[in-house]
Amino acid sequence: MSAKTVRAAFVSSMPVLMGYLTMGMAFGILLSTQVRGADGLTAAVMSFFTISGSMQFAAVEMLRNADAYSLALTAVLALVINIRYTVYGLPFLRTFRPYPRPLKYYLIGTLTDETYAIETQDRRRGREKRVYLFCVAFFDHMYWVVGSVAGAVLGSLLPFDTSGVDFAMAALFIVVLVDLCRDADNRIPAVIGGSVTAAVLAVFVAFSPGHVNKLLLPAMAVTIALLLALRGKLQKAREEGK
Amino acid sequence: MTLHQWLMIAVMAAVVIFLRAFPFLLLSGRKKTPALLFYLGRVLTAAAIAMLVVYSIFSVIDYNVSGWDRFPAALLAGIVTAGLQYVCRNPLVSIICGTAVFMLLR
Structure with missing residues (x-):
C-alpha cells in the first residue's frame, strides 16, 4: 500500500474530519441527553453500523418516544428518510467490482453523502484508486464513530441544563433543508x-x-x-x- | 435502553445498509435505474427533510405540556438558523446560534 495514496486520501477527507467530528459529537450529546439509558456504547453501535446523520438524528427522536414506533413504522421511516442512498451506488457498480468481497461490502456500507461526494470526484485508476477509495471510506467512518462516542460520553458527564437543547435537532434539519x-x-x-x-x-x-x-x-x-x-x-x- | 429500542436500532441500520446495497443487488447487470425509483430518490429527500423540520419544531415546543406558548421562540430560532445557514453556510454556527436563541427565549 503506497503511503502517498493513503496521505492523499487523508488530505481529501480533512473537511469530513471537521464535519463528522462536530456532527458526530452533536449526535452523541443529543442521544445521551435525550434517550434514557443511552451511552457511549449505544452511540458506537449506531454510528458504526448506520453511518448516516439524517437517520441517526431522526433516530434520537424515535428512540425517545420508542413506544410510539413499532418496528414496522421504524422500517418505513428509515426507508423514506434514506431513500436517496439507493442512487449513490450507481457510479460505483463497476468501480467496486475488483475488490475482494468483504472490502466491496465495506465500501457499499460506508457510502455516506460526504464519502460519496469525495469518491465520485476521484480520477485515479487501477490499484491506486482502490487503495484511495478504501482509505477515504475508512477514515470518514472512523471520524463519525469517534465523534459520536466522544459526544455521548461528554453528554453523560456534563450535568448542564439541557432543556431546550433538543432544538439542535430541528436546527440540523433546517440547515440541511436550506442547503437542499x-x-x-x-x-x-x-x-x-x-x-x-x-x-x-x-x-x-x-x-x-x-x-x-x-x-x-x-x-x-x-x-x-x-x-x-x-x-x-x-x-x-x-x-x-x- | 430497552430491547425494543435496540431492535429499532438494528432495523434502522439494516434498512440503511439494504438501501446502499440496493443498486448492487438489483442492477449490476443493467445499465439504467427504474425511472420511478430515480424520481422518488430525487424528490423525496427534500420532502422528507421538510417534514422532519415541521415535526421536530412541533416536538420541541412540547405542545401537550405548554400548548403553543413556546411556538414564537421556536419559530424565531428557526428563522435565525435558516438565515445564518443561507448567508454563512456554516452548519455548526447556524445550529449553535439557533439553539441558543431557543434556549434563551423559551
Whole structure:
C-alpha cells in the first residue's frame, strides 16, 4: 500500500474530519441527553453500523418516544428518510467490482453523502484508486464513530441544563433543508413535504392531540401520493429549467 | 435502553445498509435505474427533510405540556438558523446560534 495514496486520501477527507467530528459529537450529546439509558456504547453501535446523520438524528427522536414506533413504522421511516442512498451506488457498480468481497461490502456500507461526494470526484485508476477509495471510506467512518462516542460520553458527564437543547435537532434539519433548497429542483418537493406535514399536524391537534407523535406515517403517505401525482409536472419543470 | 429500542436500532441500520446495497443487488447487470425509483430518490429527500423540520419544531415546543406558548421562540430560532445557514453556510454556527436563541427565549 503506497503511503502517498493513503496521505492523499487523508488530505481529501480533512473537511469530513471537521464535519463528522462536530456532527458526530452533536449526535452523541443529543442521544445521551435525550434517550434514557443511552451511552457511549449505544452511540458506537449506531454510528458504526448506520453511518448516516439524517437517520441517526431522526433516530434520537424515535428512540425517545420508542413506544410510539413499532418496528414496522421504524422500517418505513428509515426507508423514506434514506431513500436517496439507493442512487449513490450507481457510479460505483463497476468501480467496486475488483475488490475482494468483504472490502466491496465495506465500501457499499460506508457510502455516506460526504464519502460519496469525495469518491465520485476521484480520477485515479487501477490499484491506486482502490487503495484511495478504501482509505477515504475508512477514515470518514472512523471520524463519525469517534465523534459520536466522544459526544455521548461528554453528554453523560456534563450535568448542564439541557432543556431546550433538543432544538439542535430541528436546527440540523433546517440547515440541511436550506442547503437542499439552493437547488431549485428541491423547492417544490420541500414545500409539499412541509405543508402536508403541517396540515396533518393541524388535523391531529384538532382531533387527537395525544397521538401527535404518530403523524409521520400518514404525512409521509400523503406526501408520496402527491409527489407521484405531480410527477409529470415536476419532471417537466426540471427539464425546462435545464 | 430497552430491547425494543435496540431492535429499532438494528432495523434502522439494516434498512440503511439494504438501501446502499440496493443498486448492487438489483442492477449490476443493467445499465439504467427504474425511472420511478430515480424520481422518488430525487424528490423525496427534500420532502422528507421538510417534514422532519415541521415535526421536530412541533416536538420541541412540547405542545401537550405548554400548548403553543413556546411556538414564537421556536419559530424565531428557526428563522435565525435558516438565515445564518443561507448567508454563512456554516452548519455548526447556524445550529449553535439557533439553539441558543431557543434556549434563551423559551
